[in-house]
Amino acid sequence: MTELDYPQHRPNVGVVLFHQDGRVWLGRRHKQAPPYNWQFPQGGVDEGEDLEAAARRELAEETGVTSVAPLGRTEGWLTYDFPPEILTNEKRSRGWRGQKQVWFAYRFIGEESEIDLEADEHIEFDAWKWGRLDETPELIVPFKRGVYEAVVTAFAGFARGA
Template identity: 75%
Template sequence: MSASQTPDDHPLHRPNVGVVLFHPDGRVWLGKRHRQPPPHNWQFPQGGVDDGEDLLDAARRELAEETGVTSADYLGRTEGWMVYDFPADFAGSKKARGFKGQKQVWFAFRFTGEESEIDLEAHGEVEFDAWRWARLDETPELIVPFKRAVYDQVVAAFRGFAHGG
């Protein structure tokens, strides 16, 4: 894993944004991946960046598409790209399109709405079939192993937001 400053450093990695949504009490939103078996089937919202799309705009779009949430205040972001490779046995559509993995910039937001706003079917493509609030520090153990090092970096970067407020 590495963090880079320019998107061209990893041309075979799909540009992607990740979102950590903090509850006012400091917990974070996790979604259970649709049709993915346990034990590593919980993750933060994330998704691809459209050509020419601003990264913050992409993060807000992905958050809304995957969770229905639009009531969120921007807290911060990571610097540079966090990179991971797909495992050799990964058969996802992104690998089929020639990507070696993904490069991500992560964004933190504080949820300001009511939980009734959360709608896992807000967008045509359902990413999650359940959700919950969790402690930030427990998330690396819940993600698929090939993304764990990135989650460790995200936890370190956003630890200060986990104290609520």
């Protein structure tokens, strides 16, 4: 896997944060109408940034969480293409065809008081909850569903709890 794979897709990382009991952290997208407004933390990789460093940075920026223990990661890029309404909006797509992602699984080892949705000036989520890993593909926007299904399969063993 190299940065040259899928050159028309923006490099991105995603994080599945597991509670000690096996549930997963879900954030409700800020100012996004239902029904598909819940997702895992994710975000872009800065030029030259290590993928795991990017995952930890995105998690901290979007949730305030830094108290984690690594569980695993996906191999290779998982990709999705943007739907036409995003592709035609140059500001939203920034010229990319879609995103290529590596996903990281972490066990949350902190206290819930650590969760701070305003940890960064760019608010990503306006609410959060613990949910079941297997329910997440139905909560995400349809164009990301295939990636979420792959993540569920890859990380299913971590949903059994610590």
